[in-house]
Structures are given as structure tokens and as C-alpha cells.
Amino acid sequence: MAPTVILLSLLTFIVVLVGGVTNSPSLKKSSIAASHNLNDTQTTSATGSARARIKHRTTGTYGNISPSKVSRFSKKVKPTEATTRALKTTEGGTKTLKATTFKPTQATTRALKPTTVKPFKSTKGTTKALKPTLKWTEVSTKALKPTTVKPTVTATRTTTTPVRFHTEDLNENIDKNVERRVWNTKESEEPPVFECPPLGLESLKVKDSQIQASSYKRMGLGPHRGRLNIQSGVEDGDIYDGAWCAQYKDQNQWLKVDAKKLTRFTAVILQGRSSIWSLDYVETFKVQVSNDTIKWKPCMNGTEEAVFEGNKDSETPVLAILPEPAVAQYIRINPQTWFKNGTICLRAEIMGCELPDPNNIYPWQAEEGTKDKLDFRHHNYNEMRKLMKSVNEMCPDITRIYSIGKSYKGLKLYVMEISDNPGKHELGEPEFRYVAGMHGNEVLGREVLLNLMEYICQEYKRGNQRIVHLVKETRIHLLPSMNPDGYEMAYKKGSELAGWALGRYSYEGIDMNHNFADLNTVMWDAIELETDKSKLINHYFPIPEHYTSEDAMVAPETRAVISWMQTIPFVLSANLHGGELVVTYPFDMTKDWAPKEHTPTPDDSFFRWLATVYASTNHVMSNPDRRPCHNEDFLRYNNIINGANWHTVPGSMNDFSYLHTNCFEVTVELSCDKFPHVSELPIEWENNKESLLVYMEQVHRGIKGVVRDKDTEAGIADAIIKVDDIDHHIRSAFDGDFWRLLNPGEYDITVAAEGYFPATRSCRVEYEHYPTICDFHLTKTPKQRLREILAKGGKIPKDLQLRLRQLRIRKLRASTKLINQRRMSQQRRAREAHS
Numbered sequence: 055m056a057p058t059v060i061l062l063s064l065l066t067f068i069v070v071l072v073g074g075v076t077n078s079p080s081l082k083k084s085s086i087a088a089s090h091n092l093n094d095t096q097t098t099s100a101t102g103s104a105r106a107r108i109k110h111r112t113t114g115t116y117g118n119i120s121p122s123k124v125s126r127f128s129k130k131v132k133p134t135e136a137t138t139r140a141l142k143t144t145e146g147g148t149k150t151l152k153a154t155t156f157k158p159t160q161a162t163t164r165a166l167k168p169t170t171v172k173p174f175k176s177t178k179g180t181t182k183a184l185k186p187t188l189k190w191t192e193v194s195t196k197a198l199k200p201t202t203v204k205p206t207v208t209a210t211r212t213t214t215t216p217v218r219f220h221t222e223d224l225n226e227n228i229d230k231n232v233e234r235r236v237w238n239t240k241e242s243e244e245p246p247v248f249e250c251p252p253l254g255l256e257s258l259k260v261k262d263s264q265i266q267a268s269s270y271k272r273m274g275l276g277p278h279r280g281r282l283n284i285q286s287g288v289e290d291g292d293i294y295d296g297a298w299c300a301q302y303k304d305q306n307q308w309l310k311v312d313a314k315k316l317t318r319f320t321a322v323i324l325q326g327r328s329s330i331w332s333l334d335y336v337e338t339f340k341v342q343v344s345n346d347t348i349k350w351k352p353c354m355n356g357t358e359e360a361v362f363e364g365n366k367d368s369e370t371p372v373l374a375i376l377p378e379p380a381v382a383q384y385i386r387i388n389p390q391t392w393f394k395n396g397t398i399c400l401r402a403e404i405m406g407c408e409l410p411d412p413n414n415i416y417p418w419q420a421e422e423g424t425k426d427k428l429d430f431r432h433h434n435y436n437e438m439r440k441l442m443k444s445v446n447e448m449c450p451d452i453t454r455i456y457s458i459g460k461s462y463k464g465l466k467l468y469v470m471e472i473s474d475n476p477g478k479h480e481l482g483e484p485e486f487r488y489v490a491g492m493h494g495n496e497v498l499g500r501e502v503l504l505n506l507m508e509y510i511c512q513e514y515k516r517g518n519q520r521i522v523h524l525v526k527e528t529r530i531h532l533l534p535s536m537n538p539d540g541y542e543m544a545y546k547k548g549s550e551l552a553g554w555a556l557g558r559y560s561y562e563g564i565d566m567n568h569n570f571a572d573l574n575t576v577m578w579d580a581i582e583l584e585t586d587k588s589k590l591i592n593h594y595f596p597i598p599e600h601y602t603s604e605d606a607m608v609a610p611e612t613r614a615v616i617s618w619m620q621t622i623p624f625v626l627s628a629n630l631h632g633g634e635l636v637v638t639y640p641f642d643m644t645k646d647w648a649p650k651e652h653t654p655t656p657d658d659s660f661f662r663w664l665a666t667v668y669a670s671t672n673h674v675m676s677n678p679d680r681r682p683c684h685n686e687d688f689l690r691y692n693n694i695i696n697g698a699n700w701h702t703v704p705g706s707m708n709d710f711s712y713l714h715t716n717c718f719e720v721t722v723e724l725s726c727d728k729f730p731h732v733s734e735l736p737i738e739w740e741n742n743k744e745s746l747l748v749y750m751e752q753v754h755r756g757i758k759g760v761v762r763d764k765d766t767e768a769g770i771a772d773a774i775i776k777v778d779d780i781d782h783h784i785r786s787a788f789d790g791d792f793w794r795l796l797n798p799g800e801y802d803i804t805v806a807a808e809g810y811f812p813a814t815r816s817c818r819v820e821y822e823h824y825p826t827i828c829d830f831h832l833t834k835t836p837k838q839r840l841r842e843i844l845a846k847g848g849k850i851p852k853d854l855q856l857r858l859r860q861l862r863i864r865k866l867r868a869s870t871k872l873i874n875q876r877r878m879s880q881q882r883r884a885r886e887a888h889s
Contacts, residue, residue: 219456219621221477222468224443228436232464236435236542245432245548246373250320250407251733252550253313256282258681258726259734264312269301275399280309282371282403283554283728285633286328287685294685296328300389300398307398310347310386317406319343319385321375323550326368327399334399335365336389341374343382353380361390364400371403371551381409403550423736426743427512428505430735432497434545435465435538441504442470449511452476452525458533459614462561465538467614470507472530479529481760481769484753484793485622487531487717488746489615490630492566492707494540495557496728497549498738499630503534505739506746520747528753531622536611537566549729554633564609567629567703570616570710571601574643577713592656593774593783595713615707623787624717626753626795628668629707634723635675636688637665642697642706642721653698655712656782660797664720665694668749673741674725683726697721716784718795756796757817759829761786761805770832773807793825805830809838836861 254260258281267277274295286296300307313319319341326335338361342350352359355377362374385406389398429441446453454476457466471477479485488506490499510530513521524530535541537560544557559565573595584590597616600606639661641653655661669675675693682688688695697703711719722745730738761773769790776783777794778801786792786807794803798819806812810832817828834842836857843850 219458219469219618222455222457222466224439224446224455229464235463236465236539245545246551248321248405248550249379250318250405251731252323253311253317253404253406254734255280255311255403256284256550256727257730257734258683260311262681264314265298266310266312267298267300268307268309271299271301271397275299277309280401282323282325282401282550284328284401285554285684288330292685294682297326297334297399297401299327299334303392303397305388305390308342308386308388309400309402310384311402311404313383313385313404313406313408316345316381316383316409316411317385318409319376319380319382319404319406321373321405322362322385322387323371323373323403323405324362324364324387325371325401325553326365326393327396328368328401328554332396333368333393334396335368335393336398336400337364337366337391337393338362339364339374339390339400340388341376341380342386342388343380344384344386345382347384350386351380351382353377364389364391369553369555371553373551405550424740424743426505426509426739428508428739430501430505430739431732432501432545432549432735433504435535435542438500438504438534439468442468442507445470445507445511449514452514453507453511458618459610461537461539461611462609463539465542467533467536467538467611469618470532470534472507472510472525472532473528474526479623479787479789481789481791482758483527483529484625484758485529485531486750486753487533487622487624487627488630489533489536489627489707491533491535491537491541492629493558493631493728494535494537494542494560495544495552495555496630496632497541497544498632498724498728498730498735499722500534500541501735502724502739502742502746503532503630505735506743507532509743524747524750528750530750531624533615536615544729549731552729554728560609560611562609564607564612566609566612567707568705569607569609569612570705570707571597571714572643572705573597573713574641574645574704574709578645592781593713594715594785597714616710619711619715619717623791624711624715625793626664626750627711627717627719628749629719629721631721631723632725632728634683634686634688635672635680635693635726636686636691636700636723637669637675637694638697638700638708638721638723639665639694640697640706640708640712640719642703642709644698644702648702650699650701652696654696656780657712657718657795658696660795661718661720662694663797664718664749664752666692667752668720668722668745669693671745671748673744712782716793751823752795753793754823754825756794756819756825757801757803757828758791758793758825759827761790761792761807761830761832763810764831764833770807770810773805773810773830773832776804776806778802778804803828805832807832809841810834 255265260281262278265277265280267280270276272295274293275298277298279295280298284296287294298309322341324336324339326333340359340361341353343353344350353376354360360377363372364374365372385404387400387402389400392398431437433441442455446455452472452474454471454473456469456471458469459467461467473480473483488503490503491497510521510525514525537557539561540557540559542557543561544552547553547556576595576598577592580590601608639658640655644651644653669692672693674680678689680689686700697706697708703709706721708719708721711717724742725738727734761770761775762768763770769786769788771786771788771790773786773790773792774783775786775792775794777796784792784794786805796819798821800816800818802814803817804812804814811834813830813832815828815830817826819826836854839854840850840858843854
């Protein structure tokens with residue numbers, strides 16, 4: 055009878071326990087919505103509620119969650135280390151409860167909530183954090199969330215582990231189910247092939263002086279703003295509005311473009327005005343051409359003057375192909391009808407082939423591009439696989455292809471590894487990464503990384519000493535497409551018709567640059583709440599527990615990249631974007647949710663150096679005569695800017711990388727044109743080639759070394775490396791090596807590890823392009839030696855016994871002295887009270 059009563063009691067406790075977990079608000083879907091479908095008020099409300107939920111931090115390691123099992127097709131999540139014991143099911147099907155840290159009285163009196171566990175002192179004098187002990191089983195599909203604990207130095211260990219990503223065989227065919235999802239028959243259209251390339255209104259190849267108009271409302275709506283995909287500022291009325299707009303509403307208005315040379319015009323692409331305050335676009339228009347701007351010849355459709363269909367909204371580009379190509383130097387667009395509640399406003403691109411001038415006495419000269427023999431074209435998923443495979447076959451000794459996960463539709467996120475020992479982390483060799491294609495329609499980063507793979511392989515085989523040294527001293531990882539689903543959407547429309555936003559988001563509609571865990575708020579909340587500043591952490595901030603939930607609005611691509619970050623000890627990175635010409639550096643998020651505000655990191659001076667290195671070597675950014683791309687003139691900032699001072703970006707990859715790992719990362723906006731025409735790829739490669747190489751070389755700035763055990767010479771993982779006067783630490787990798795990026799100067803470096811006495815030494819960083827070696831040998835504390843001896847069942851040596859006795863005596867004397875001081879203070883206060 056007694057066993058039956060005990061079994062029923064335990065089953066009752068299980069029901070309450072599972073019910074409490076199920077009803078826990080932290081297990082429900084995160085209320086942080088993607089930024090693109092929330093207005094400012096909604097975003098502020100969502101983030102305010104999110105702040106309240108993440109005042110406490112979790113010690114769970116995100117990388118233990120399998121990225122491939124977190125999409126909406128699957129609801130099973132691999133338990134993290136923070137979830138250590140679960141309900142164990144017997145063969146008979148009856149659930150029995152293993153010993154847990156929860157008291158039955160607490161569990162049976164109220165629904166289970168995330169418990170804040172305070173550290174307690176053990177009998178051995180060490181401080182340990184109490185955790186719920188749950189063990190995962192196949193039958194139990196709901197696991198407790200990681201217990202919330204205060205972020206202390208000992209509670210946030212997130213050291214990268216020597217896990218290897220498996221090499222991919224690109225000879226294998228793509229899964230048929232993936233092919234059906236991505237390239238189904240209804241959407242499997244190929245991008246349009248134009249007879250002639252664009253003149254370059256969008257790419258700024260056409261100068262402002264080449265564009266004129268019949269009239270314009272004001273300077274900000276002048277003809278120089280009539281460029282395809284040009285973006286306005288938040289407020290209308292400044293000098294950076296989003297289109298050319300005529301002053302008058304009649305059919306005599308026109309926008310004229312001077313091609314400078316005799317040109318064979320074939321098509322016109324039209325778009326309405328970029329504005330969040332007004333709706334203006336042209337519905338129908340005519341096209342005329344001329345050689346002298348005096349006599350204009352209309353484009354004909356048979357015997358009648360051709361009238362072309364224009365826009366039905368302000369953002370979607372519309373292609374108008376001329377019935378017969380027209381040869382001339384000048385072309386103008388003549389609006390006929392426009393949106394009835396708007397005015398005449400348009401953005402345009404002209405398609406045309408330059409022809410040799412018969413009156414030119416000088417020989418014809420082709421436009422300069424690049425001498426590198428690379429594959430300059432747009433590569434869809436299949437073509438990207440082929441190119442990466444060919445590079446790997448050309449240089450098998452220094453390249454390896456692996457995948458870090460899959461997109462929502464199942465496309466693999468391929469990475470090209472370049473190293474003299476691919477597939478292995480070498481002691482003392484820093485890890486570097488480039489990431490492109492976070493926004494699928496910003497394709498230039500994808501193409502320059504594919505070209506970079508080819509270039510490094512070719513130059514290594516030629517014996518280029520700069521490339522050989524880079525490959526031998528650095529382990530390079532290139533992820534050309536973080537958002538392959540978004541890219542395929544933009545690719546189907548083509549470079550001129552994809553518009554400004556198509557393919558930017560993932561297939562689920564998530565902006566991945568707002569999708570990483572908001573560790574800035576975690577950091578700033580901890581600073582506000584913690585009274586003892588010595589207990590604050592300044593690195594390896596743990597991920598909030600709600601973010602690791604299976605129902606959190608986190609893209610599988612984002613999860614894969616986070617797991618990648620946690621697996622490999624990256625030192626330096628850059629995130630390649632498009633649509634502007636600027637390099638931004640952390641922080642990307644403002645502290646008080648202001649639209650923009652300068653928000654520097656403790657390493658602000660080095661981040662400014664990194665940004666300057668790229669911007670100053672980029673051929674276009676370094677041109678002092680270039681015009682602004684859209685609505686910001688970054689020339690006045692030398693083409694670099696603090697990300698938060700441009701516009702606040704909560705959940706950016708740059709901030710996450712800095713706060714959660716050792717890696718420093720900047721964002722590079724490569725070009726005004728997000729999706730440049732294939733004819734522009736050679737010059738874009740040449741614009742960025744030197745910048746890409748010199749930025750990679752910055753991974754060797756600062757100091758590097760190995761933290762070893764003084765007795766065994768074994769590397770010490772998770773050692774904390776502190777630099778005096780810089781409030782941001784890093785940690786050693788799993789084999790004890792570390793890299794700390796620093797500007798030239800003299801630094802006092804302190805290394806501390808659990809169970810070891812800290813060590814400090816001075817290290818000088820020189821101006822040369824190689825790091826200063828700064829190794830450390832740490833001595834175990836007597837307590838650590840005692841633990842290891844007792845764990846092995848050994849005998850305590852006499853010197854350790856003597857040392858432990860001395861420590862106990864010293865501690866006893868200190869405590870006695872403190873007691874005596876308190877007693878004397880109390881007696882003094884008592885005498886003063888009586889007097």
C-alpha cells in the first residue's frame with residue numbers, strides 16, 4: 055500500500071511540474087517581433103516587455119542547440135547543459151522522478167516559474183551555482199528552460215570547443231525536396247537578359263551634370279535625384295529626397311540623360327518616388343532621343359508614337375523595352391499620365407550600348423576593369439556550388455568546403471576554408487571570417503567573396519608571397535551567402551528589376567541583422583542593477599533564455615551562424631552589405647533607444663582603425679570627389695561611422711560578436727548599388743580587392759600567446775585576458791591560445807584562470823604587421839592542487855600540507871582581527887552612548 059501512495063504522489067508532482075513549465079510565460083513565443091513589420095510605438099512596447107524578461111541572464115550555451123532542428127517544421131530542441139536532468143521514463147511507461155533541486159512543497163503550491171538561484175557556499179569554501187537537474191528523454195518533449203542566474207565571471211563560460219564541421223561533397227545532387235521548395239515550376243523564372251547594360255544612373259557612373267529636367271520643385275527633388283532605387287531621408291523637404299519631381303503637372307515635363315557618347319538605347323526602367331509621406335509615380339510615358347537636344351525624335355510603335363506603361367506603385371521597377379533600338383547621344387522620358395492624387399515624380403535607369411564615334415580621331419579604348427582572370431557573373435545557388443567546387447579542386451591542399459547549417463527552405467550555408475592545414479585549428483594561428491549575403495538582395499558581397507576564393511587560390515599557386523604568407527599564418531573562413539533563400543528571390547528578378555527590398559529578408563520575413571540576441575540591453579541592465587561593480591562581467595555575455603526557446607522568432611540561418619561563432623575561436627570578421635559606401639563599427643545599438651547616438655565600445659580606437667583600414671584602401675570610398683549615394687554624406691566622416699550614430703540596430707551581428715565572443719567585427723557597405731549589373735562586377739572587384747586583403751591582415755595586430763600550466767605545460771582553456779584601462783576582456787581558446795587586437799603601445803596584461811594564481815606582465819605592441827608574442831605560465835593554487843590530488847586518490851605531499859596550514863592560519867588571523875575590530879568598535883559606540 056505504501057509504495058502505491060508514494061507512486062501516486064510522485065505522479066501528482068510530475069503533472070504539476072509539467073503544467074507549470076508549459077504555462078511558463080518564458081516558454082511562449084517571444085514577443086520581440088521583426089523590426090520590418092512593427093512601427094516605432096510597437097517596437098518600443100515589444101522591446102520594453104522584452105527588457106523586463108531579460109533582467110536576469112542564463113548560463114546556457116546556445117551552441118549546444120542543433121541549428122538543423124529549430125525550424126518551424128520541427129519542435130524538438132536538443133537540451134543545453136543548463137538543462138541537466140529530466141523526467142526519466144521506465145520501460146513500463148510509468149514516469150519516476152529523479153532527485154531535483156526543487157522542493158516538493160514549492161512545486162505543489164504554485165505553478166513553476168523561472169527560478170533565480172543564488173550561489174551558495176559549499177563546505178570546501180568554493181562558490182557554486184545551484185542548477186535544476188533534468189535529464190532529457192524521448193518520451194518527455196517539454197524540457198525545463200535554463201535556470202536564470204546572475205552573470206558572474208564563473209557562470210558565463212562559453213569557450214569554443216574543438217568541434218569540426220564536416221567537409222561537404224559538392225558532387226552530390228541537391229535534395230529533390232529542396233529543389234521543389236526553392237525552384238518550383240510556378241516561380242522558376244530566370245532573370246531577364248538585357249541586350250545592353252545600364253548606363254549607370256543607379257551606380258552613379260552617370261554624373262549629376264549628365265541629368266537635366268524641364269523643371270523641378272526644389273533642389274532636393276532635382277534631376278540628379280531621378281536615379282533608380284535612390285532613397286530619401288526620413289523627412290521630406292531636405293536636399294536628399296527620393297526622386298525627380300516636376301514643378302508643373304502637364305505633359306510638357308521631361309527628364310533628359312546625356313550618354314556622352316553615341317549610344318544604342320534599348321530600354322527604360324521606371325520607378326516612383328521613395329517617400330514614406332507621399333505617393334507619387336508616373337503611369338504612362340513617352341521616350342524621345344536626340345543628337346543635339348534641339349531636334350527630338352520620338353520612339354515609334356509602327357506608325358504611332360509609342361506610349362509605355364509606367365508604374366502602379368512607387369517602389370516596383372517597371373521595364374519598358376523600346377520597339378526598335380534608337381541610336382543617339384541624348385534620351386529623355388516624357389510623362390503623360392501620373393497618379394491622380396500625386397504629382398510627376400520618377401526614378402529611372404536607361405539601358406544602352408555605347409557605340410564608337412565615327413567622328414572621333416582617337417582609337418577606341420575599352421573601359422578599364424581588372425587584369426584578374428576571375429568568374430565575373432552573378433552566381434545563383436547551383437552556380438555558386440560549381441565555382442566553390444572548382445576552386446577546391448584547383449587548390450585542394452589549402453581549401454576545404456563545409457556547411458554550418460541550412461536555410462529555412464533547406465539550402466546549405468556553405469563556407470570556404472582557406473589554410474595551409476585546412477580542417478584544423480593550429481596553435482597560435484588566428485581565425486578570420488568574412489560573411490556576405492545577410493540581406494539576400496545585397497549581392498555584391500557574395501560575388502566579391504567568390505572572386506576572393508578564386509584570387510587567393512590563383513595567387514597562391516603563382517607564389518605571390520603576400521598571399522602565401524596570409525594563407526600560412528591565418529585560417530580564413532568565407533561565407534558568401536548567409537541568406538540564400540532571399541538571394542534566390544532577388545536573383546529571379548535580376549539586377550535592375552529586383553527593387554530595393556525584394557530578397558532582403560529571409561523566407562520567413564526576418565531581417566537577420568536585427569535577429570541576433572540583444573546582449574547590449576543585458577549589459578546595460580546589469581550595469582544599472584549591480585551595485586558592486588567588481589561583480590560585473592564585460593565579455594562573453596550569456597544569451598537570454600527566451601532567445602533559445604524553440605518558439606523564439608529566430609531564423610535557422612541566424613542560429614547556424616551563432617553556433618558557428620561558438621565553435622570556432624574567431625578573432626576578426628567583417629559583414630559585407632550593399633546600398634551605401636561606408637564602414638560602420640560597434641556599437642550598432644543606442645543605449646536609450648534613441649534613433650541615433652554615438653555609442654562607443656571600450657575598444658573604440660581599434661574599431662576606428664579597422665574601419666579606416668578598409669575605407670582608406672577602397673578605390674571609391676577614398677575618392678574625395680565622389681557624390682553621396684542616397685541621403686547621407688559619409689565623406690565628412692572619412693567614410694567611417696559608429697553604427698549607432700548612423701541608425702540604431704538592435705540585435706546586430708557586430709554587437710553580438712563583440713559581446714558574446716572574442717571576435718571584433720565591422721560592417722562594410724560596399725557599393726551604392728545593392729545589385730550591380732554583371733558588367734560592373736570587374737570594376738567593383740578592383741575597387742574592393744586591396745581593402746579585402748589589407749583588412750584580413752589586421753588579424754595579426756596586437757598580441758597573441760598561449761596560457762599554459764606551469765607544471766604540465768598544458769594549455770589552459772577559458773583563461774581571462776585583461777588589458778589595463780580597456781574594460782573588455784577576452785578568453786583563451788580550448789588549447790590555451792589567445793589573440794588580443796590592440797593598437798601600438800605599451801600594455802599591462804593580466805591573465806586569470808579558475809584554480810590558478812593570476813599573472814601580469816607588460817607587452818609592447820609595435821607598428822609592424824605582426825603580433826607581439828605574450829605567453830603566460832600560471833601556477834595552480836593549493837586548493838586546486840588539493841582537488842586534483844583527492845580526485846585521483848593520491849597522497850597529499852608535505853609542501854602542500856604546509857601551504858594549506860599556512861593559508862588556514864592566515865585566514866584565521868584575518869578573521870580574528872576583523873572580529874576584534876568589530877568588538878572594539880561596538881565598545882567605543884557603547885561608551886559614547888553612555889557619555
